[in-house]
Each structure stands twice: as C-alpha cells, then as structure tokens.
Amino acid sequence: MQHHPENDPQYKGLTVNQGISSPPVINPYLKERKKRRNFTPVEYVEQILQGNITVLSQAVTLLESQKSEHQLIAQEVIEKCLPYAGHSVRIGITGVPGAGKSTSIDAFGMHLIHDRNKKLAVLAIDPSSERSKGSILGDKTRMEEISREPQAFIRPSPSAGSLGGVARKTRETIILCEAAGFDTIFVETVGVGQSETAVHSMVDFFLLIQLAGTGDELQGIKRGIMEMADGIIVNKADGNNIDKANLAAAQYRNALHLFPLPPSGWTPKVLTYSGYYKNGITEIWDMVYQYIDFTRENGYFELRRHSQAKYWMYESINEQLKNHFYQTPEIAEELIVKEKQILNSEISSFMAAKQMLDKYFDGY
Amino acid sequence: MQHHPENDPQYKGLTVNQGISSPPVINPYLKERKKRRNFTPVEYVEQILQGNITVLSQAVTLLESQKSEHQLIAQEVIEKCLPYAGHSVRIGITGVPGAGKSTSIDAFGMHLIHDRNKKLAVLAIDPSSERSKGSILGDKTRMEEISREPQAFIRPSPSAGSLGGVARKTRETIILCEAAGFDTIFVETVGVGQSETAVHSMVDFFLLIQLAGTGDELQGIKRGIMEMADGIIVNKADGNNIDKANLAAAQYRNALHLFPLPPSGWTPKVLTYSGYYKNGITEIWDMVYQYIDFTRENGYFELRRHSQAKYWMYESINEQLKNHFYQTPEIAEELIVKEKQILNSEISSFMAAKQMLDKYFDGY
Numbered sequence: 001m002q003h004h005p006e007n008d009p010q011y012k013g014l015t016v017n018q019g020i021s022s023p024p025v026i027n028p029y030l031k032e033r034k035k036r037r038n039f040t041p042v043e044y045v046e047q048i049l050q051g052n053i054t055v056l057s058q059a060v061t062l063l064e065s066q067k068s069e070h071q072l073i074a075q076e077v078i079e080k081c082l083p084y085a086g087h088s089v090r091i092g093i094t095g096v097p098g099a100g101k102s103t104s105i106d107a108f109g110m111h112l113i114h115d116r117n118k119k120l121a122v123l124a125i126d127p128s129s130e131r132s133k134g135s136i137l138g139d140k141t142r143m144e145e146i147s148r149e150p151q152a153f154i155r156p157s158p159s160a161g162s163l164g165g166v167a168r169k170t171r172e173t174i175i176l177c178e179a180a181g182f183d184t185i186f187v188e189t190v191g192v193g194q195s196e197t198a199v200h201s202m203v204d205f206f207l208l209i210q211l212a213g214t215g216d217e218l219q220g221i222k223r224g225i226m227e228m229a230d231g232i233i234v235n236k237a238d239g240n241n242i243d244k245a246n247l248a249a250a251q252y253r254n255a256l257h258l259f260p261l262p263p264s265g266w267t268p269k270v271l272t273y274s275g276y277y278k279n280g281i282t283e284i285w286d287m288v289y290q291y292i293d294f295t296r297e298n299g300y301f302e303l304r305r306h307s308q309a310k311y312w313m314y315e316s317i318n319e320q321l322k323n324h325f326y327q328t329p330e331i332a333e334e335l336i337v338k339e340k341q342i343l344n345s346e347i348s349s350f351m352a353a354k355q356m357l358d359k360y361f362d363g364y
Numbered sequence: 365m366q367h368h369p370e371n372d373p374q375y376k377g378l379t380v381n382q383g384i385s386s387p388p389v390i391n392p393y394l395k396e397r398k399k400r401r402n403f404t405p406v407e408y409v410e411q412i413l414q415g416n417i418t419v420l421s422q423a424v425t426l427l428e429s430q431k432s433e434h435q436l437i438a439q440e441v442i443e444k445c446l447p448y449a450g451h452s453v454r455i456g457i458t459g460v461p462g463a464g465k466s467t468s469i470d471a472f473g474m475h476l477i478h479d480r481n482k483k484l485a486v487l488a489i490d491p492s493s494e495r496s497k498g499s500i501l502g503d504k505t506r507m508e509e510i511s512r513e514p515q516a517f518i519r520p521s522p523s524a525g526s527l528g529g530v531a532r533k534t535r536e537t538i539i540l541c542e543a544a545g546f547d548t549i550f551v552e553t554v555g556v557g558q559s560e561t562a563v564h565s566m567v568d569f570f571l572l573i574q575l576a577g578t579g580d581e582l583q584g585i586k587r588g589i590m591e592m593a594d595g596i597i598v599n600k601a602d603g604n605n606i607d608k609a610n611l612a613a614a615q616y617r618n619a620l621h622l623f624p625l626p627p628s629g630w631t632p633k634v635l636t637y638s639g640y641y642k643n644g645i646t647e648i649w650d651m652v653y654q655y656i657d658f659t660r661e662n663g664y665f666e667l668r669r670h671s672q673a674k675y676w677m678y679e680s681i682n683e684q685l686k687n688h689f690y691q692t693p694e695i696a697e698e699l700i701v702k703e704k705q706i707l708n709s710e711i712s713s714f715m716a717a718k719q720m721l722d723k724y725f726d727g728y
Contacts, residue, residue, distance in 0.1 A: 224588055309706045310713070317689065343670055348442055349676035353677045353684065
C-alpha cells in the first residue's frame with residue numbers, strides 16, 4: 001500500500017499551492033491522473049470502504065480543495081461514508097513546541113500498531129500552517145517510524161484558512177478515515193492557540209504532553225488547556241531528568257485536585273514517560289483504554305459523541321451566519337467607524353450593534 | 365438620600381411582576397408616579413448627573429422594562445450619560461454558594477466607604493434569578509450594613525432572561541451608576557454558570573472568593589474560573605480555621621504557578637481573610653488598588669476597557685444574528701429533525717448546517 005501522498009501523482013496533481021511559484025512543468029502523470037479522477041462518488045466510497053489508502057488520500061485532497069466541483073463530490077462521498085464511520089477511538093494530542101509531540105506520536109503509533117494491533121490515522125489542526133512553510137506534520141521525517149508503517153496514515157493539517165474551515169476539514173477527514181477502517185485517530189495540535197477547543201470538540205480523549213521542569217519552567221501551555229485534559233503526560237522522564245519529571249507530575253496532580261471532577265466522572269491522570277527511550281508508553285495507553293471503558297460504561301462516551309455532532313452543526317451555522325454579516329461590504333466599512341465611536345464614548349456598544357443590525361436586515 | 369427601591373413608590377409602580385399574582389390595589393402614589401414618570405430623557409440625565417439616586421433607580425427600572433416605549437427612553441438616557449461614564453473601578457466578585465459572598469461584600473463595602481471614602485454600587489448577574497424567588501441580592505438583609513449606607517447603591521440582578529440580555533442590562537446600569545458619581549462598582553455573580561465570562565468581560569478586576577478546606581473540599585468552583593481570577597481570596601480564615609485557610613492559600617498559589625502569566629502581566633495573588641470578623645480586608649483592597657495602579661501604568665487597564673467595549677458590540681451583534689436565525693419558526697422546526705438525523709448518522713453535521721442555512725437565506 002502507498003501512504004505517502006507526496007509520492008503520489010494524484011496527490012501532487014491536486015496540491016493547492018502546486019505550480020504557483022515554480023515554473024510550469026510537464027506532468028507525465030497528467031493523463032493518468034485525469035482518468036483516475038473521473039471516479040464517481042460511489043466509486044470513491046467503494047474504494048475507501050475496502051481500505052484503499054490511495055483513494056482515501058485523494059478524497060481528502062478533494063475535500064480540502066477550494067473548487068466547488070471538488071467540494072460537491074467530496075460532500076457526497078462524506079455523506080455516503082457516514083453510516084460506516086464512528087467506530088474508532090479519537091484522541092487529541094497537544095503540547096507546546098518542544099514538548100516532543102512528534103517523537104511521542106511516533107512511539108505511541110509503533111506501540112499501538114505492533115502491541116495492540118491497531119490501524120492509526122494521524123491528522124492535525126494548525127490554522128496557521130501553510131504546506132510550504134514547514135507546518136506541523138508537514139515534514140513527515142518527524143515521524144520516521146510510523147511513516148514507514150502500512151497500518152498508519154499520516155495527513156498534514158489542511159492549508160491555512162480560518163480555524164473553523166480547517167477544523168471542519170479535519171472532522172470530515174476523520175469520517176473518511178473511519179470508513180476506511182482506521183480504528184485509532186490522532187488529532188495533533190500546537191497548544192498555543194484557539195485550536196485546542198476545536199480539537200477537544202472532536203475527540204474522545206484529550207491528551208496533554210508537558211515537559212519536566214519545576215516552577216516557572218512548567219508554564220507555557222495556554223490558559224484553560226490544563227482543565228480540558230483527560231490525561232497529562234510528562235515527557236523526557238529519562239536519565240538525570242527522572243526526578244524533575246516526577247516532581248512535575250506531582251505538581252500537576254496537586255493542581256488537578258483543585259479542579260472539580262469533569263462531566264465524564266473521570267479523574268484526569270498524570271503519568272511520566274520518555275518518548276525517545278520508549279519508557280512508560282504501555283502505561284499511557286492502558287490509561288487511555290481504561291478511560292474509554294469507563295466512559296463507555298457510564299454512558300459518557302456516547303453522550304460526548306452526540307453532543308459533539310450537534311455542536312458542529314450549530315458551530316457551523318453560527319460561523320456562517322457571522323461570515324455572511326461581516327463579509328457584507330457596507331457592514332465591514334461601517335464597523336470601522338463604529339469601533340472608533342465606541343472608543344471615543346460617542347456611542348454605546350449596544351447602540352452601535354443595533355444600528356449595524358438595522359442596516360443589515362434592512363438590506364434584504 | 366433614599367436608596368431602597370423597595371420602599372420607593374416610583375420603583376414599585378414600575379416593578380415588572382407587580383400585580384400579576386396579587387389582587388388589584390389602589391395605589392395612593394399613582395398620580396405622583398405618573399407625574400414624575402413624565403421626565404424627558406434630558407431631565408433623567410440631569411438628575412442622574414447630580415447624583416439623584418431615586419431617579420437613577422427609576423432609569424435602571426426603565427432599562428429593565430420589556431416595554432418598547434421604556435426602552436426608547438432608557439437608550440437615550442444611556443447614550444447621553446455615556447460621556448460621563450467610565451470613571452470607576454469595576455470589580456467582579458464570584459464564589460460558590462456558601463463561600464460567604466454577601467458577608468464579604470458587606471465588609472468590603474463598609475471598608476471602602478468609611479476607610480477609602482468611596483461611593484459603591486453593587487450590581488449582580490444571575491440569569492436564573494426571579495425577583496420573587498430569592499435571587500442573589502434580591503434579599504437585601506444579606507448586606508445589612510451597606511444597605512443602610514447613603515454612599516451605597518444596591519441593585520438586584522435583572523429579572524430572569526437570557527444571559528446576554530441580563531448581562532447587557534447590567535453593563536448599561538454600570539454606565540448610569542458611573543454617571544451618577546459611583547467610583548466603585550461591584551458586579552456579583554454566582555460562580556456556577558456561564559455568567560462569569562460575562563462578568564469578566566465588564567470588569568477591571570476579577571475576584572474569586574474561595575473557602576478554606578483541603579483536597580476535595582477545595583473543589584466546587586467551575587472549571588476555568590480560577591484562570592480568570594486576578595485575585596483569589598480564601599474566606600473564613602478565623603478561629604480554628606486559620607491553618608486550613610493558609611494551607612488552601614498555599615495550594616492555590618502553587619496551582620497558579622502552573623498557569624502562564626495573564627496578558628495583564630500581573631501575577632494573581634492569593635490572600636486569606638475573614639468576612640465575618642473583618643480581618644484581612646485592608647490587605648485585599650491594597651491588592652486591588654495595586655493591580656489598578658500596575659495596569660494603569662503598563663497600559664493594560666485602558667486596553668482591557670477598549671477591548672471590552674468592542675467585545676460587547678460584537679457579542680451583541682452575534683447574539684442577535686443567532687436569535688434571528690433560531691427564532692425563525694421554520695428553522696426551529698427543522699432543527700429538531702436535523703438533530704435526529706445527525707444522531708442517527710443519516711447526515712453529517714456540516715451538511716445539516718448547509719441545508720439549514722440555504723433554507724434561511726432563501727427565505728429572504
């Protein structure tokens with residue numbers, strides 16, 4: 001099986017940035033590409049359900065495309081895959097740059113594939129990414145081991161765009177991967193922006209990777225993230241660093257005590273490990289599956305999935321209502337004026353809002 | 365001066381719930397009320413600027429009214445007061461029920477009025493409140509001391525309504541109170557719902573009241589609240605409880621160490637006090653004013669005020685865009701169907717959203 005979209009002529013032919021800054025080249029695969037691209041939505045779905053990774057990869061590229069004809073096909077494929085999706089464990093993984101996310105994901109992946117017989121898809125959400133600029137997961141050499149595994153599918157973050165757009169594409173990609181038989185989905189994010197909330201809203205378990213350190217060194221993760229975590233794992237617990245890692249873990253445990261029990265009823269656990277030396281990996285995945293069993297039993301697993309599905313409908317509606325308003329040219333112009341008036345106390349925030357809304361709804 | 369709207373015939377005449385469940389009575393003040401209510405917006409503003417608390421109270425009642433003729437007058441009064449507003453320190457106060465908020469606010473108020481020569485307005489946000497059901501601040505005997513002070517103005521939470529509506533009214537009331545010369549505004553909230561975010565978005569300093577206790581006893585405050593606090597104060601540090609309070613404070617200090625520095629550049633402080641015995645009150649207000657000086661100097665105070673003013677315009681626009689959509693009868697009906705289809709995996713969240721939006725925008 002072929003899992004490297006970079007090496008895949010179909011993928012190359014569809015890359016959004018392709019050809020923008022490079023001189024035109026004659027693509028020897030062009031003819032073949034065209035032929036293959038004439039798949040109907042039903043054919044895409046058939047191939048995906050058979051676990052054809054090349055076609056899965058093409059379908060993801062279609063749904064990331066800006067072209068409306070690609071979008072139409074992609075949407076039909078997603079709707080048809082939907083009844084076959086959902087049968088995976090979805091895990092969000094975050095941590096500040098330098099926490100060792102790639103090494104960890106590589107180690108986790110090898111463990112899951114070889115010791116637990118899993119099929120793993122690794123996705124990412126990084127709204128700031130551009131493929132050409134070394135985004136997270138853009139460079140697969142960062143996950144050297146699993147990138148050679150036939151049981152793994154690695155896909156970089158969709159190209160730069162609004163967080164809502166990027167998150168939507170990732171969520172749709174999850175559906176396609178599940179339909180293709182992947183039973184474990186990682187969604188990686190960068191731990192410094194708004195993207196954690198988006199990831200948290202599409203996974204079953206949210207894993208926070210922290211670094212060993214003490215006091216101020218422990219800082220760096222965005223406010224509010226720690227309270228989202230179902231598990232905190234302290235990386236680089238190896239060599240001279242073991243005591244520091246244990247101390248950090250104890251501090252996180254104490255801090256978590258100050259928070260109320262999350263709605264899952266699960267007390268978030270804190271573990272130490274070494275991604276590089278592959279120590280403590282089994283314990284981490286014991287914890288994750290313990291959580292899955294626990295929440296499946298108490299009903300929270302299903303509840304969370306259901307409320308996530310509804311959340312994304314409402315989130316999508318709300319975002320598009322806002323886009324429609326703020327992208328109306330007269331509104332965009334007037335907003336600049338209103339902001340100034342507000343800052344000069346010439347108008348109250350609410351009166352400004354009222355005037356803008358009157359203008360908008362009168363336009364119809 | 366008369367600060368007790370309950371004892372104020374003008375106020376009674378305007379109370380929204382009045383007369384609904386009680387038999388009709390002849391109101392001996394009715395004539396006078398009618399005469400006084402014929403104030404023009406300009407007259408309201410004149411009286412408010414002179415610090416006339418009775419008229420301030422009437423204006424707040426007007427802005428809380430559901431009647432559009434009242435709303436029109438209230439909005440004009442607010443716009444005219446706006447240039448005179450802003451010159452206060454606004455403090456959000458939260459804590460779980462039982463933390464001793466009322467006793468604390470009473471003690472803080474007496475300290476501010478008598479030792480720091482302040483004029484204090486105490487407002488509240490409690491979207492679940494109904495005046496008849498003993499909402500927070502509904503029963504003023506809970507703030508026995510300051511309710512007798514001419515330098516204090518206490519106003520219960522606006523009646524039940526959406527959080528957005530209640531928050532808006534409270535924010536408008538702040539403007540009126542500031543125009544009337546109140547230099548210190550408390551906004552109390554209950555520490556268990558979404559209202560903290562609203563309060564946090566309208567104050568300069570966010571104060572979290574916690575109870576002395578250890579381990580699990582410390583829990584109870586909503587997730588995410590601790591990270592909003594500019595100061596955490598541990599109540600009931602008296603008698604046998606002092607050691608426990610100190611221990612709790614130390615634990616909070618350790619936990620705060622795990623969070624990054626907030627954008628204000630201010631390290632949140634943790635203090636212990638006794639609201640009942642009035643110990644440690646001066647230190648709390650030294651801390652608050654130290655924060656105010658610190659953020660005025662580094663520019664964050666102004667920055668936060670400005671971004672709050674803009675926030676409320678956008679928040680208000682977004683809320684009304686959503687209301688308009690979700691209150692369209694065909695949409696409301698169809699949403700129930702779509703939710704079911706999503707839960708049965710018959711349609712993806714995004715396709716459901718798209719279909720709803722097409723329906724909505726076609727309606728125009």
